[in-house]
Amino acid sequence: MTENAGTSVLGFEPQIGTPSRWSGWRGSLLQGVGPILLGLLAGGVLLLIVGRNPLTFYGTIVNRGLLSPSGVQDSLTRMAPLLFMAAGLIVAFRANIWNIGGDGQFLMAAAVVSGFGPQITGAFPGGLGLAILCGMAAAAGGLWTIVPAMLRAYYGLNEIITSLMMTFVGVNLANLLIKGPFRSQATNVPQTDVIPKDDLLPVIPGTRIHVGILFALVAIAMVHYVMTRTSFGLRLNVLGANPRAAIHVGIDVRRLTIVAFMISGAFIGLAAGIEILGVWGYVRADWNPNFGLTLFALVFLARLNALATVPLVGFYAVISMGATPPPEKQACLTISC
Amino acid sequence: MAEVSEVLDLSPAAGEGGTGPLVEVRGITKIFPGVVANDGIDLAVYGGEVHCLLGENGAGKSTLMNILSGMYRPDAGTILVDGAEVQIDSPRVALDLGIGTVYQHPTLIPVFTVLENLVLGQGRGLSMDTKRALAGLKQVAADLGVEIDPRALAGRLALGQQQQVEIVKALWGGSRVLILDEPTSMLTPQGITELEKVLLQLKERGLAIIFITHKLHEALDVGDRVTVLRRGRVVGTLGPEVVRSTSRDELQARIVTMMFGEEAASLAGVAEVRGEVTGHRTARQVSSEVMLELIGVSVEPQRSEIGIRDVSLAVRRGEIVGVAGVDGNGQRELAEAVAGQRSVHTGDVLLAGQSIRHTSVSGRQRMGLRYVTDDRVGEGTVSSLSVATNLILKRIGDGPFWKRGRVCDDAISECATDLVDSFDIRTPTIETSCGTLSGGNLQKVLLARELSFDPRVVVYNKPTHGLDVKTTYAVRDRIRQLAEERQVSALLISTDLEELLDLCDRIAVLFGGRLMGVVENEVGAELEVGRLMVGGDSR
Ligand SMILES: Nc1ncnc2c1ncn2[C@@H]1O[C@H](COP(=O)(O)OP(=O)(O)OP(=O)(O)O)[C@@H](O)[C@H]1O
């Protein structure tokens, strides 16, 4: 069994002792929004120091990311993979499983989807091909967690370290695949073949937003439902809040650890699948959007509540799209920074 | 016994003056959502006195102590130390004022060693004075008559041992005011006597001691002054003159009435209150069918544990077999081996004649095996989940509470409401998170969960620890009833000899991880049990 028995490390136990100040939804709201406001404030001070007007600066971001028609569409498009990833992280973190290896799972799934994408979309009629590819993405992401999951479940090895190591392996393996077997012969740039635009995920009529955002919202709703209303969700919560109680109560901790880890990876794989099939159609070597780290912060600000991640992820998408000047948007996203 | 050492050196101010109270609280009020835990409490604690604080489960004792030790801040009221008003905003402030506390539930950091735990919070610098700590630990431990390996991981110690470490920690801190919140709940009668002796010595040195207990006889043994709380208010205080001049029986009767009201006065005579062995059980009808059998069971010790070796024991249908011993002699290992939380190294465990050695915890639960753990906070409950959820925590996924994996709130709240009623769990609502319940009420949650849903064999580990006398009486009755009317077999592990004598048909004694013998519960059993408890060599 793992050594970190006892109470949760994640700190979402109720704040016993100061019930009047932080309890209830108002407290949660404050804890979610407070740090963001402080962050904006700190950013504003920095801007003042370098001699810019923070208000115009933030105004521009909001304008580009939210108020302009193309900006808001870009932001919504960006939310799709982020929400899938948030769903995956919540499943793991709730069970006190520190899946730090999201980027490895993401890239493995991205490589698999873009590598097989052109053939599969060609071989199967529209929706079916996409469904198969999404399944492959989920499988790739899920399987990439199996080593840390087993090591944690059977030997109590700390998954922070093992999943991080698997990320290095995953990122590099994905690149090898893209530069090797999956490499397109059509161009000199090391990248995969491009899935024809018509075979990609359809857009919501009247917009440029692909339907991935709808799937992502469904995924978030599902995770929320499972976490709050099902026996599986309660088992995860018990395991996360008090691992010793999980054993005492008779939960099969090994199995649950592995299952939760794999579900987490599968959602992260889906995030990659949706992003490739909705936006890119191919992957270039050394592409790594590094969504993982950003999302840790957002998911914890949401206090591991799936629904609460939606506005936070939306906010982040607006900032990240709004902060990128339009002509550079594509470039910046393509090349790993 | 050695004099209480100079590591306990007191600051010169302690007890000086002798007239005014060392600590006084006035009009302390603390309101939690749905409960007024403390309602205008006045209390004066004098140097050189043991002040007993009594009251039923949920009366507000721990809340008041948490206010004095800086864990909670009162909503109203003032605290005076040496006659001067103080703000105790944090535990640090309390320590600086010389208020040392042994909390009701263990606060040691489980992944640290005993020594590290002791050094933690001492002094303000970064350096850790381990040498002094070692000496102190040794000295105080000797005074208390306990042996604790300073290098043992705190989390691996039995709870009774953790309790002793906490006592050592509080004593060693050099306090002037000592708060002991149910320090004896896991100790054997012997351990309690040793503690009482130490308290008397500390008292002579001018310390003010606040002593919380549910065992009335202990209160009367050491208490100079007795205050009774009920529903957050002071019902009354019996001063030293009254305590000294009134007969024990009358005091007991008065206190019980103060604690529970007139209608409970008849309780005063029962064994649970008197804490003495009243008549031994008449032999019960017990069938010859063996329900639980351990055959040569050994459990490998994990770090700092003792493990158990070659334990063989049979519990027949409807029989209550006790396991006596000082906590830390293999009790937890034994209970967990039966419950399935720990693998059996050699030997076998049979439930109704069937080997369950390789059966999972949940598999054993489905066979009707129940385990009332002694660690209600650490593993028994999930403090962030509601009382209702905790009550059905061992039935996750089962009907009628879940249907095809989906929760049925109505079924859960109906069941929880019933259990809260029948076990008299004091909680504002069934949705209240379990971590806010008082210690005794948390214990009731465990008992309610394990004793409902048709148990066949129950392993109890200190089933009544932390319960007030009235509830203890009711719970023992229920344990007896289950055995007699429903033929439920029980393995009852306890450090409380009186409880074992009250309930059991036979009493086994565990020492150093081995079963020293099994004693029929008849006249004179306590002597034999006592002899075996210290390793069997009669002196
Ligand atoms: N942190 C908290 N949040 C909410 N309610 C609380 C909290 N702590 C205590 N309470 C409530 O205050 C009341 C008094 O609790 P307290 O722990 O002081 O009782 P107690 O006298 O120590 O009982 P016991 O003998 O069972 O330990 C209880 O009803 C409890 O539910």
Ligand SMILES: [Mg+2]
């Ligand atoms: Mg208490």
